[in-house]
Amino acid sequence: MKRSSFIGVICLFLVLMVVLSCNQKPKEQPKTSIDNAQWWKEAIVYQIYPRSFKDSDGDGVGDLKGIVEKLDYIKSLGVTAVWLNPIYTSPNADNGYDVSDYRDIMEEFGSMADFDSLLAGMHQRDIKLVMDIVVNHSSDQHEWFKQSRSSRDNPYRDYYHWWPAEKGKPPYRYSLFDAKGDAWQYDSLTNAYYLHYFAKQQPDLNWSNPKVRQEVYDIMKFWADKGVDGFRLDAFQFAAKDTTYPKFPDGFEKDFIQYYAMQDGLHDYLKEMNEEVFSKYDVMSVAEGAGRNFEDAHKLVDQDRNELNLAYAFEGVDIPKYEGYDLATMKEVFTKWDQEFAEDGWLSIFLANHDQARMVSRWGNDSEAFRSASTKLLNTFILSMRGTPYCYYGDELGMTNIDFDSISQYQDIAAINGYQKALSEGEDMDLFMEKLNFGSRDNGRTPMQWDGSTNAGFTSGTPWLPVNPNFAEINVQVEDSDSNSVLNHFRAMTQLRKQNPILVYGDYKLIMPEHPTVYAYTRTMDDKKLLVLLNFSKESSTVSLDKNWAASPILINNYNDLDIIDNSLKLKPFQAVILNIN
Ligand code: GLC
Numbered sequence: 001m002k003r004s005s006f007i008g009v010i011c012l013f014l015v016l017m018v019v020l021s022c023n024q025k026p027k028e029q030p031k032t033s034i035d036n037a038q039w040w041k042e043a044i045v046y047q048i049y050p051r052s053f054k055d056s057d058g059d060g061v062g063d064l065k066g067i068v069e070k071l072d073y074i075k076s077l078g079v080t081a082v083w084l085n086p087i088y089t090s091p092n093a094d095n096g097y098d099v100s101d102y103r104d105i106m107e108e109f110g111s112m113a114d115f116d117s118l119l120a121g122m123h124q125r126d127i128k129l130v131m132d133i134v135v136n137h138s139s140d141q142h143e144w145f146k147q148s149r150s151s152r153d154n155p156y157r158d159y160y161h162w163w164p165a166e167k168g169k170p171p172y173r174y175s176l177f178d179a180k181g182d183a184w185q186y187d188s189l190t191n192a193y194y195l196h197y198f199a200k201q202q203p204d205l206n207w208s209n210p211k212v213r214q215e216v217y218d219i220m221k222f223w224a225d226k227g228v229d230g231f232r233l234d235a236f237q238f239a240a241k242d243t244t245y246p247k248f249p250d251g252f253e254k255d256f257i258q259y260y261a262m263q264d265g266l267h268d269y270l271k272e273m274n275e276e277v278f279s280k281y282d283v284m285s286v287a288e289g290a291g292r293n294f295e296d297a298h299k300l301v302d303q304d305r306n307e308l309n310l311a312y313a314f315e316g317v318d319i320p321k322y323e324g325y326d327l328a329t330m331k332e333v334f335t336k337w338d339q340e341f342a343e344d345g346w347l348s349i350f351l352a353n354h355d356q357a358r359m360v361s362r363w364g365n366d367s368e369a370f371r372s373a374s375t376k377l378l379n380t381f382i383l384s385m386r387g388t389p390y391c392y393y394g395d396e397l398g399m400t401n402i403d404f405d406s407i408s409q410y411q412d413i414a415a416i417n418g419y420q421k422a423l424s425e426g427e428d429m430d431l432f433m434e435k436l437n438f439g440s441r442d443n444g445r446t447p448m449q450w451d452g453s454t455n456a457g458f459t460s461g462t463p464w465l466p467v468n469p470n471f472a473e474i475n476v477q478v479e480d481s482d483s484n485s486v487l488n489h490f491r492a493m494t495q496l497r498k499q500n501p502i503l504v505y506g507d508y509k510l511i512m513p514e515h516p517t518v519y520a521y522t523r524t525m526d527d528k529k530l531l532v533l534l535n536f537s538k539e540s541s542t543v544s545l546d547k548n549w550a551a552s553p554i555l556i557n558n559y560n561d562l563d564i565i566d567n568s569l570k571l572k573p574f575q576a577v578i579l580n581i582n
Contacts, residue, residue: 040284046079055459078494093201098139128229161195174253230284240265347387357443361401373574376558451477535571
């Protein structure tokens with residue numbers, strides 16, 4: 001081609017390009033602040049305590065077939081993942097948190113075939129399954145421990161922490177569940193003490209032993225290969241120990257987290273677990289507890305660390321005490337955690353779990369007059385914060401604490417051994433019982449209330465823990481057919497969250513920090529802005545709003561109306577609203 005005709009072709013091509021690009025609308029840059037979207041950030045987790053959810057065979061204990069029967073209900077909630085408390089073979093000293101076979105299902109809960117159909121049923125409904133992995137300790141009935149205790153030179157001896165008695169008594173370690181508070185249990189068989197941070201039936205595994213670690217990774221792969229979608233690591237922040245057992249200062253047990261959590265080696269174990277397991281599957285990972293401070297929490301979950309996905313910090317859930325709690329503290333704690341994790345890392349948002357009494361009884365007001373409104377408010381909070389929300393079974397209905405008055409009614413090892421300890425230390429037992437009544441874990445473990453029939457439809461047998469006598473008013477059947485129920489409000493909130501990624505990813509900002517009764521915050525993403533107003537009071541509260549926010553469209557409201565007076569809103573007792581204030 002001649003040089004002049006070559007230039008001609010180039011010019012024609014350029015003219016064509018200009019014409020074409022003039023005819024095209026300017027391309028909109030996609031506008032989104034969603035950095036690094038992940039399914040586990042968008043998940044809404046529903047936590048099921050299998051023992052208490054639904055009994056299919058009349059033995060009084062919930063089981064896997066029972067959960068299968070209720071999968072359509074779970075789907076109807078709008079949740080997208082289920083965290084199942086442990087379902088492995090266990091002598092049940094601590095309701096499954098003492099595992100004697102990590103690859104089999106507890107007999108009372110069913111069989112591996114039942115598990116497979118549960119997992120398949122969840123996946124058919126687009127619900128993910130997160131398993132609880134209990135490997136800070138095993139059961140004393142696990143084969144590893146049986147071997148370990150049998151002789152000092154058994155190959156499994158170093159799977160656990162032993163202290164030979166000829167060296168005298170080991171330096172004191174505090175046990176959370178022991179009736180004497182002592183974490184060293186003497187075993188005459190080999191004249192040695194073994195370590196148990198929880199009950200003596202829960203000996204701590206020795207994570208400094210690479211064989212133990214490999215065993216655990218193999219167990220996790222066994223479940224991941226079955227197709228589970230995530231792991232919650234029970235008590236894992238305590239897994240690393242200084243095995244020289246230095247003496248701790250007197251009274252350390254009052255602040256034992258500082259001595260037990262995040263000890264040297266823990267991050268190495270998690271990195272190794274990540275490489276061996278998490279990185280090979282599309283699974284979410286969360287450990288119980290987020291260490292001693294923000295720095296620990298970031299090290300656990302920041303993206304470049306390659307350890308875990310989500311932090312599960314206790315500072316929030318621990319706020320309500322028997323004496324009550326302060327809204328100012330709640331605002332401060334949830335706000336500072338949000339701000340700390342605004343750029344990197346990701347949080348779990350929860351107000352309850354199986355280790356707590358019922359959400360509405362601790363955080364809201366469970367009286368007849370306010371139970372419904374205050375539960376709706378708390379669910380609005382959980383489902384409108386940044387982070388992954390967790391709803392504990394029954395909190396979508398407003399289930400409340402049960403009023404036990406005698407220690408014989410309690411089943412929880414923490415309550416029973418705690419009672420023994422308090423008695424032997426001469427505590428005021430009336431006060432102890434009152435506090436137990438308020439805060440015991442058994443409050444949060446009473447059977448799910450399905451309907452108004454015998455035992456709330458949970459079992460045809462005798463339930464392992466009594467059903468709350470209020471089941472005739474608070475149950476799925478009644479609430480399902482009431483458009484104003486706590487249950488239907490919960491469903492509306494999950495739907496709202498799923499339709500509005502701003503509720504997942506948008507920036508959170510506390511406003512009116514000084515307001516004594518209203519917790520108010522905005523969520524902002526790109527050009528969208530939502531305002532969340534939560535009246536944490538049984539009295540009405542007034543908020544004056546800037547600009548013309550007061551008349552903005554209402555996205556959700558736990559009452560049928562909203563009182564607007566000029567630029568002020570008068571919120572009714574426990575009223576919760578989300579406004580679109582664009
Ligand atoms: C965790 C569990 C709790 C259990 C304890 C011992 O804190 O959440 O239920 O009792 O670990 O495994």
